[in-house]
Amino acid sequence: MKKIIETQGLTRTFGAFTAVDAISFDVYEGEIFGFLGANGAGKTTAMKMLSGLLAPSGGSATVVGFDVKTQSEDIKKQIGYMSQRFSLYEDLTVLENIHLFGSIYGLKKAELAQKAELLLEQLEFTDQRNTLVGDLPLGWKQKLSFSVAMLHEPRLVFLDEPTGGVDPITRRQFWEMIYAAAHKGATVFVTTHYMDEAEYCDRVSIMVDGKIAALDTPHNLKRQFNAPDMNDVFLQLAATSVARAGF
Amino acid sequence: MITVQNISKTYNKGAVKALDNINLEIQRGELFGLIGPDGAGKTTLFRILATLLVPDQGTATVNGADVVRDYKAIRRTIGYMPGRFSLYPDLTILENLEFYAAVFGTTIAENYAQIKPIYSQIEPFKHRRAGQLSGGMKQKLALSCALVHQPDLLLLDEPTTGVDPVSRQEFWDMLQLLQKTGLTIVVSTPYMDEADRCDRIGLIQKGKMMSVNTPQGITSGYQPDLYAVRSSNMYQLITDLRQLDGISTCYAFGEDAHVSVASNSGLNAPAMEAFLKQKAHNNIQITPIAASIEDCFIELMR
Amino acid sequence: MNTFLAFVIKEFRHVLRDRRSLIVVIGMPIVMLLLYGFALSNEVKNSRIAILDTSRDDVTRTLTERLDASRYFTVVQHIDRPEEADALFRQGKVRAVVVFQPSFQQTLLHTNAASVQILADASDTNTGNTVAFYISNVVRAYQNELLDQQKLPYRINVETQMAYNPQLKSAFNFVPGVMVLILILLCSMLTAVAIVKEKEMGTMELILVSPVRPWMMIVAKALPFLVVGLLNVAVILLMAYTILGLPLRGSLFLLIAECGLFVLLALSLGLFISTRTNSQQVALFISLVGLMLPSLVFSGFMFPLENMPKPLQVVSNIVPTKYFFSILKSVMIKGLGFSYVWKETLIMATMTLVLMLLAIRSFKIRLQ
Numbered sequence: 054m055k056k057i058i059e060t061q062g063l064t065r066t067f068g069a070f071t072a073v074d075a076i077s078f079d080v081y082e083g084e085i086f087g088f089l090g091a092n093g094a095g096k097t098t099a100m101k102m103l104s105g106l107l108a109p110s111g112g113s114a115t116v117v118g119f120d121v122k123t124q125s126e127d128i129k130k131q132i133g134y135m136s137q138r139f140s141l142y143e144d145l146t147v148l149e150n151i152h153l154f155g156s157i158y159g160l161k162k163a164e165l166a167q168k169a170e171l172l173l174e175q176l177e178f179t180d181q182r183n184t185l186v187g188d189l190p191l192g193w194k195q196k197l198s199f200s201v202a203m204l205h206e207p208r209l210v211f212l213d214e215p216t217g218g219v220d221p222i223t224r225r226q227f228w229e230m231i232y233a234a235a236h237k238g239a240t241v242f243v244t245t246h247y248m249d250e251a252e253y254c255d256r257v258s259i260m261v262d263g264k265i266a267a268l269d270t271p272h273n274l275k276r277q278f279n280a281p282d283m284n285d286v287f288l289q290l291a292a293t294s295v296a297r298a299g300f
Numbered sequence: 301m302i303t304v305q306n307i308s309k310t311y312n313k314g315a316v317k318a319l320d321n322i323n324l325e326i327q328r329g330e331l332f333g334l335i336g337p338d339g340a341g342k343t344t345l346f347r348i349l350a351t352l353l354v355p356d357q358g359t360a361t362v363n364g365a366d367v368v369r370d371y372k373a374i375r376r377t378i379g380y381m382p383g384r385f386s387l388y389p390d391l392t393i394l395e396n397l398e399f400y401a402a403v404f405g406t407t408i409a410e411n412y413a414q415i416k417p418i419y420s421q422i423e424p425f426k427h428r429r430a431g432q433l434s435g436g437m438k439q440k441l442a443l444s445c446a447l448v449h450q451p452d453l454l455l456l457d458e459p460t461t462g463v464d465p466v467s468r469q470e471f472w473d474m475l476q477l478l479q480k481t482g483l484t485i486v487v488s489t490p491y492m493d494e495a496d497r498c499d500r501i502g503l504i505q506k507g508k509m510m511s512v513n514t515p516q517g518i519t520s521g522y523q524p525d526l527y528a529v530r531s532s533n534m535y536q537l538i539t540d541l542r543q544l545d546g547i548s549t550c551y552a553f554g555e556d557a558h559v560s561v562a563s564n565s566g567l568n569a570p571a572m573e574a575f576l577k578q579k580a581h582n583n584i585q586i587t588p589i590a591a592s593i594e595d596c597f598i599e600l601m602r
Numbered sequence: 603m604n605t606f607l608a609f610v611i612k613e614f615r616h617v618l619r620d621r622r623s624l625i626v627v628i629g630m631p632i633v634m635l636l637l638y639g640f641a642l643s644n645e646v647k648n649s650r651i652a653i654l655d656t657s658r659d660d661v662t663r664t665l666t667e668r669l670d671a672s673r674y675f676t677v678v679q680h681i682d683r684p685e686e687a688d689a690l691f692r693q694g695k696v697r698a699v700v701v702f703q704p705s706f707q708q709t710l711l712h713t714n715a716a717s718v719q720i721l722a723d724a725s726d727t728n729t730g731n732t733v734a735f736y737i738s739n740v741v742r743a744y745q746n747e748l749l750d751q752q753k754l755p756y757r758i759n760v761e762t763q764m765a766y767n768p769q770l771k772s773a774f775n776f777v778p779g780v781m782v783l784i785l786i787l788l789c790s791m792l793t794a795v796a797i798v799k800e801k802e803m804g805t806m807e808l809i810l811v812s813p814v815r816p817w818m819m820i821v822a823k824a825l826p827f828l829v830v831g832l833l834n835v836a837v838i839l840l841m842a843y844t845i846l847g848l849p850l851r852g853s854l855f856l857l858i859a860e861c862g863l864f865v866l867l868a869l870s871l872g873l874f875i876s877t878r879t880n881s882q883q884v885a886l887f888i889s890l891v892g893l894m895l896p897s898l899v900f901s902g903f904m905f906p907l908e909n910m911p912k913p914l915q916v917v918s919n920i921v922p923t924k925y926f927f928s929i930l931k932s933v934m935i936k937g938l939g940f941s942y943v944w945k946e947t948l949i950m951a952t953m954t955l956v957l958m959l960l961a962i963r964s965f966k967i968r969l970q
Binding site: 347350351352353354371372375376378380381382384385386387388389390391395398399400402403404405445 | 604605607608609611612615616619620803804805807808809810811812813814967968969970
């Protein structure tokens with residue numbers, strides 16, 4: 054299988070503090086990769102480096118074939134990104150947002166119009182096209198956000214805690230959308246605090262104190278740690294954190 | 301301790317119905333969980349109880365005092381932790397705590413014993429500015445500030461949201477410890493697994509209270525038959541099962557798909573297995589299971 | 603320690619820890635004063651002038667030398683024809699051209715009268731006027747000297763004396779003006795943001811669920827900024843006295859007291875704005891932009907109020923800066939006592955009280 058992300062000793066420091074400590078791992082094309090860790094373990098920093106938003110202090114990484122240090126702009130063009138913090142424009146309508154982000158991603162008018170219709174149908178939003186995004190319930194916003202991030206059919210999409218606070222059904226519908234995207238060949242790099250979602254991933258990595266403490270399929274991890282579920286695996290690993298003393 | 305009668309609240313001149321005829325009673329000394337996703341109305345209800353919002357309809361009392369008329373009395377005696385961090389980032393842990401103690405006419409020293417289980421965890425860092433604390437420490441500080449004047453009631457609005465599972469567990473351990481001192485605690489959370497740590501819970505969705513009971517009471521009220529189904533391809537499994545007649549709901553739950561079947565549908569495990577084998581699934585496992593709170597929530601949402 | 607004191611301590615801590623704002627707040631008046639004092643000025647100094655002198659006799663030469671020697675003018679060019687003056691003005695090379703009529707001295711001696719024409723560049727009306735005025739003064743002075751040497755039966759001497767400000771130092775005008783402007787803008791801006799900030803940050807949600815009362819929060823927020831405002835007053839006065847040479851006539855105590863009252867007024871205005879808005883941006887906008895123009899225009903600092911049409915003069919009665927500016931001029935420049943400013947003081951005090959009460963009333967005790 055082809056590698057879509059490769060990292061070697063990727064490091065990021067902030068002054069005297071090492072947020073990400075020389076991590077090395079690979080992500081294969083087409084997988085759903087779960088990137089877990091406690092708050093402050095270095096997850097967000099690592100993701101920012103991989104998506105071209107933050108320069109590494111040391112080590113190297115290649116994402117969709119581009120170097121994160123020197124070719125970050127090229128990376129940004131090839132990936133999709135969705136986060137609770139960065140989202141759609143609340144005072145634009147559903148359709149306006151789709152058109153806006155579509156053109157930002159470089160889609161041509163005709164293609165964009167077509168995709169917009171398709172998207173609205175899939176989400177059952179056709180009669181919501183002129184609703185302001187700010188008026189939509191959170192779950193709908195999340196689903197729309199994800200779809201918009203996938204408009205330009207990126208090979209790799211980064212999802213930063215995409216299902217926070219959403220009701221149980223919408224959460225699962227969201228993951229079904231992720232499955233569908235992976236089915237079509239996209240690679241999904243997702244972080245989450247819901248440990249049951251970790252089970253949906255092909256492989257999972259868990260960061261502790263800036264390092265990768267475990268990386269394997271959920272099945273193997275549960276066997277390795279003799280745990281009934283991913284929640285237990287996580288708890289066992291997080292307990293080993295040195296930095297927890299200050300938390 | 302708390303009574304809520306026919307409370308309704310709308311925003312945007314009636315366009316958004318945040319709370320729809322809520323009725324609730326919370327006993328003294330209870331650990332009560334308000335469980336529901338974003339937008340369910342949890343924060344609105346909490347703000348009404350904390351006397352920060354006035355309901356459009358209905359009445360509520362806290363410790364016998366009316367939330368609208370007697371707000372001053374209520375504000376003196378409850379401990380509140382809003383949904384977002386509400387302490388001063390440019391003041392240190394100690395300064396924040398001293399401030400809140402003084403605002404309530406007391407000192408940290410007078411109440412140290414009560415806040416010690418929580419405060420002692422962050423005390424070594426008491427000269428650190430609140431803005432530089434990690435998420436977990438912020439929660440502990442906020443909780444200490446809510447407790448420092450020895451309230452009868454704690455209202456905690458989503459204290460564990462966005463926090464990692466370890467911190468979440470620790471927080472609930474602390475809450476159960478606090479409950480032992482006689483405190484009444486009302487907590488809201490979107491995490492269904494935390495429901496089991498409460499004495500009683502209220503499931504709320506889209507402004508309506510769907511059910512109020514002990515966790516066991518709610519799960520034992522689950523009507524359909526529930527199965528955990530597993531195969532080597534989860535995505536395909538769900539897609540296929542949804543095509544089967546008699547299946548009520550089918551959703552992923554970690555490694556398994558939880559499949560609910562109406563009791564009178566006549567569908568059973570062997571029938572499902574046969575169907576799946578026909579669809580070329582491998583490693584099929586079908587086990588009847590008891591419903592969890594989350595299963596109940598999904599059933600109530602339908 | 604009681605609730606109110608705890609609040610005051612907290613507010614002082616916030617203000618002292620906001621280094622960036624403190625620097626702006628204390629540095630801005632200093633910068634403004636320096637700018638006005640040394641860079642911006644509508645005084646006339648070293649203005650460039652040209653001379654059109656076809657006569658070139660003793661009298662014209664003396665007059666030319668006098669003009670050149672004065673610190674107000676520098677003669678940069680001599681021209682021979684009137685058309686050249688036009689070109690000089692168009693190119694902006696000179697502010698005025700002094701034209702002596704041909705055969706100046708001869709005409710003066712034989713007919714007892716000769717003409718000097720002053721062509722001034724009035725595209726800037728103020729400067730044009732002042733330049734022409736100064737040039738005439740030089741000529742008049744010379745004329746008086748000539749007259750002294752002759753015995754004439756009647757003579758009317760016109761002597762102008764500028765009361766309070768004989769040298770027409772611009773500092774006498776702009777220091778009070780700057781003080782008024784800075785105090786009202788800064789003090790209202792700082793407090794306008796103070797309460798809204800808590801609403802935006804979310805800290806208001808928590809502090810409301812406590813025994814705190816509105817007046818406590820409002821007064822506690824005003825106190826640190828009162829100190830800052832008075833500090834600004836001290837800095838401005840010190841700079842005006844030492845660097846700009848502004849004399850401080852009149853009672854220093856009265857001056858500081860009036861300044862303190864005005865600061866309180868500005869703070870109350872800011873606090874009132876703060877209780878009515880929910881966004882820091884809007885609060886800033888209202889206090890900075892909304893207050894700036896009226897405060898400037900209706901204070902009498904740049905434009906005399908007596909020149910305005912009646913309706914606008916009526917409007918100026920509700921603008922606080924009008925009264926404070928007048929008080930400052932009376933006390934600082936004219937050295938007058940309280941008996942001359944009691945009316946304005948009373949008006950300002952009333953405004954302060956009203957605004958404070960309004961702020962306390964408008965304070966929202968709930969989130970909606």
